[in-house]
Amino acid sequence: IVTYLKNPDSTFPKLLSGLDNFGQKYGYKLNINKTQVLCVNYTPSSSIRQKYKLKWDLGNIKYLGVFITQDLNKLYEINYHKINNNIQKDLSKHQEDDNFTVSETLKTWTDIVRKYKLEGDCRLLLWPLQTTLFRPGQIDKTFTTWTEVLQPYAH
Incomplete structure (x- = not known):
């Protein structure tokens, strides 16, 4: 579960209470050992830190x-x-090869996606393209660059 909280000092305890109630009713249990908190523009109070033993200091x-x-x-x-x-x-290994075909280009691209484990990233990054609230500019530029680099091999 990924959540965004306004006023976390008051809403975080309510969230955990709600998850606990849900868990009692439907058999869901929050794994505190795996729970991560990414604080953006927020520093949890010492009482919150002591009450909820979570990984608070993650960058x-x-x-x-x-x-x-x-x-x-x-x-x-x-x-x-x-x-x-x-x-x-x-x-770049293939840029000098004039005999590099479209099928080899697609195989190379597939190999790259698998080699660098990008399957999930490629699917995940479609969402920001459709959402105006979240535009990771440099990531968008990277996919544009990859497209431009592969384009010569598509002929």
Whole structure:
């Protein structure tokens, strides 16, 4: 479950109480050992920290295979910078080959997606394209760059 809370000092205890009530009724149990909290523009009070023994001091959390950071400017670097460089190296191997066909291009792209475990990321990143509230600009640019790099091989 991913939640966003306004006024977490008052709403966080209510959220956990609601999850507890739901769990008692439907058999759901919150695994506190795996529960992560990413505080953005919020510092939990010592009473909240003591009452709820959670991982409060995380700079990022991993959700559906993608790291979400407190600083949105770091999203690209943490998730895609290294992968992008490796993909560029893999693709550059084929740029000199005039006999590189469309089917080989698609196979290369499929291999890259599998090699760097991007299956979940590619699906996950379709959502921001449809949502005007969330536009991770540098990530969008990365997919545009990959498309431009692959385009010459599609002929």
